[in-house]
Amino acid sequence: MTAFVIRRLIGMVLVLFAITVLTFLIFFATPGVDPARQFAGRNPDPTTVAAVRHQFGLDRPLPVRYALMMKRLFISRDLVSYGNQALEVVPAIKAATPVTLSLVTGAAVLWIVFSILTGVLAVVFKGTLVDPLLMILALIGISMPVFWLGEVANLITLDRWHDTFLFSWVPPNGYVPLTQNPWQWFLHLIIPWITLSVLYIGFYARVLRADLLEVQSEDFVRTARAKGLSPERVMVRHMLRNSMITFVSLFGLDFGVLVGGGALLTEVVFGLPGVGKLTYDSLQTLDLPVIMATVIYGAFFITIMSAVVDVVYARLDPRIRPT
Amino acid sequence: MKRLVLFPAAVLVLVALAAGCGGKKKSASQPTGNKGGTLITLANAAPSGSPDPQVNYTLQEWQFLIITHDGLVGFAHAGGKQGTKLVPDLATSIPAPTNGGKTWKFTLRPGIKFSTGQTLTGNDVKATFERLFKIGDSPNAGTWYNAIEGGDACVKTPKTCDLSKGIVVNGNTVTFHLARPDAEFLDQLALPFAFILPASTPAKNLNIPPPGTGPYKWVEYAPTKEMKLVRNPYFKQWSAEAQPAGNPDVILQKFGLSVESEVTQVENGQADFLANSDQIPADRLNELSTKHANQVHIQTLTATYYFALNTRIPPFNNLKARQAVNFATDRNALVKIYGGPKLNTPTCQVLPPQFPGYVPYCPYTKNPGSGKWTAPDLAKAKQLVSESGTKGDTIKVNTDTTPADKALGEYFIPLLNSLGWKAKPQFLSNSIQYPFIQNSKNKVEFAFSDWFQDYPAASDFLNILLGCSSFHPNSDSSPNIAAFCNKSIQAQMNQASTTGVTDPTAANNIWAQVDHAVTDQAPWVAMFNPKQLNLVSARLKNYTWSPQWYLLLDQASVK
């Protein structure tokens, strides 16, 4: 087991390294992006541009620039954005992380609760109208583009029905830190939470339902029922626990992706200054240091959650051999 | 100055009549309003580029710098025509130059202190200008300030810059010796690049502007959060015209909200002002016009939006082809894209209205002669195209990806196709587009750009954008995007510049002729002159619009 874990970790580091190289190359291949030009400000004379280029080491060969950037990102941690020199990349990501975490954790709580509820209800009421109805709702949920849903949510809560009692409490888009004002923090995040979780509720409800149905026909469930246990107890203690393996492993991956900046569209539509929005803004301006940092950050979370999930899965299900 | 990613620059207006301000006429205002409170402004993003005051070229930061720092002279902090005048600031008076315009002797006011408590001396002045060169990346060091003796040498070897010959300090007197006369020297002293910093300021880019002599001082510059000014405890007002004491106690600019949310917050009174760098979305204009008309001020700007025609490559190296596009363009349609006739005025020429050297002129319309554009002349355009023999040539229509700018490009593509060319889109992200279109090796035939004045001088438009020496081949920094160079027109420009040293009025007449001659050569399709829409909160009083610096933040009263 330990060997497995160590191998996974080494693999992870290699993958991250490869990603940084890949990112660096992708963006180097964009001609027309001359950070020296951006640094030099508006209408500099050509001598100034050349001086700036030299000052920032932008006339050095490619591998040197890569090494310099990695050093400034990880070791000296003073990597600076190409767009605004006062913006230090690592603190910017640190500042953006709580926003993303707030968004993603809240949405995760919502989707876990509601997907379990929906999945269980669908199974309990299988054969009646409730099951297909819930499943259609779930399907609709996963069929909606999240950014569109967010726009429509904004339209309804901030404009069309804003003056009614339903939505008059909805504050304008933006983020208020938890430490500053917990109530406002909460209010600002409710609609984004709901928007982001809709997709996942649909998906996880279906996954759970499929797994519950599969488990339902297993021998041990029949035994439990035969022993006279109540349906609720059977559901919770026997069926759910066994069906959660897929649920948990998928959740781990999705959560990792979201924390790593995958909620980018939601953050952009709702104006939340999280890691996703930082990524998006940096891509718009081709701000390579910030892009590099956010990509590494995102990839890190994905790979680590992937590894964690593999380990957890292996522990939960001894039948699975680690490959 | 180029309005980059919606960062407009300074503007000149002779009359600042704010339509929709309840009809009040803003005359040259002495500071009024109540002191105290916090002025909250909102901007989508922090000013781009370095925060260093000698490098930053955004109006967004300049609006703050003018109240934290001072130059030897400055534009009056007033509205209306008064706001376009240069008044003495740190100097006691504006000197008349001697020695054929090459020597300027200033006397510093005594007793002015920086926000650290230390007193301003002549050494600070000299050190400030040396630092301009030493930091290496000040945009105009090599184009404006190298007129100071020793400046050219400083451009070559910045680290050891020594301006002892060019700036002579003698007690309270600072004398500038220029290597050549410069009619715009005073204007250039009045811009933040030349605002005086303490001599001890390190010669490298700073992450927050250093202490200054103005009524406010910088306490925070966090590009992902906000920038903040508080009162400078050592400030004592010495000239109400040049640098009045401010009204709010704290001036704040918060970053990160979407522009839609910013509009909502200012409408609701949760913030006082939407930074001029953010463009108000088209779908909120209706609401502003009906429910919040009292909070909206519309101001004329001296700026021109245009498409540059590359005069060196086909098809637009052919004069008839260039004129054809000008005749075919329906400037009303373009005005519609940008918000309608209340916010934009069609134009055919380079200089904007109410600008030195501006005389209305439009040859590219049906029934020309009035100087105003009325309607496109498609028939004439088609005729010119066939005469030019350029049919079938390909044209890359280049704009940035801002929706409104893209829409301008999307208007032109079918138009150019209908005239017989093959037009293709080339939409680049904002941060790339401007340097890209300047570089001649990219061979862009038809490129979108705009220009806002740096200071009120015709050469700021004509020479910088269409002068022969502003074209640098294969360089990302070549503001003459059209690559236009006409010997006789250039001779006229030079004549205007030299005349301007002694006789500005005569010079402006020559500039007017230059403007018309250039327009005839059609290196551009000039489209329209925009107006600025300002949204302020209901509680904001004493709204003062300076043609040079836009909204004077410290004059606004929020108590």
Next chain:
Amino acid sequence: MAEFAFGPDEDVVLAPGEATEQIAGKSPWRLAGRRLLRDRVALGALGLFVLIVVLCFSAPIYAHHVAHTVVFGSNLNGTTRVNGKTVEVIQQGGGKLGIGENPIGPTWQTNYFIGSDAQGRDVMARVLYGGRASLAIGVGSAAICCLFATALALMAGFFRGVTDSVFSRVMDLIWAFPVYLLAISLSTVLLSQTKPIVNPASLWIPTLVIAVVYIPYVYRPVRGQVLSTREKEYVEAAVSQGASNLRLMFNEITPNILSTVIVLFPLMIATTILTESALSFLGIGVQSPHASWGTIIQDGQDLLYTRPWVAIAPGIMIVLTVLSLNVLGDGVRDALDPRAKVRETKE
């Protein structure tokens, strides 16, 4: 043939309403086809999808003969007739200040059915044209993705060893790169080319970018299937009969993994359509002069509070299309039921 000839753990899972006698003797494919045809809901979804495709591909007919409009030009100064009156398509704003220009809203008639966008173009016609691009990219990239992923997975799972290691590491790399980031990065770079190697307006760019990004999603399950199929007795039997590698791959393994791929295909189309709309919304998917549902939603962003239909209509189209594909995918999976341990023997 004798499906049940091998051991008691080879239960057949019957679909509801089927009797063992009915399925005896039929190949799994025919069984699947029968089940699918019986599944009304899935058929309905297929019908809806086909309807949407037909509608979108008849966009030119709609534009010319119904709405009488030009979709890709600009119509800023155009006029149209509504209820007998001629109105400007883009009207100057009202209120005290008269600022802004408003496109007309839904007329609910043949011209400008759901109104105009900021350039004066008929939104309904654009939505149909946009559907062409979105569907073409969606189906195209899903097809390319499934094809490549299957081929790679087949090789990796069959040959194992170095091939498997290399391919799987590359897949891990793509997988670890945050999906949207990878798609956005590639698109940004390809679109920012200042000396275009590929025409930035080509629809192939989003198609290929999206296809590449999702290859690991198809690769992993297919490879797993290849690995497990490989171990099956009938494959061993074929090997012992002297079958070549190629024959093994195509005759024995491919048919078994085909069901996995077939189930994945409609689901991948759904995913690629959503991804394309996201990329276009961010401005780095489909480029001018083309339109797609995502670009129209982006057009609608600036008009959201005054002309919401511009943003809502393409979104509804996306939801309907993706929903129908998801339901269809469910139906196909139920019909094929990969958990059914129905053995396919060599004839």
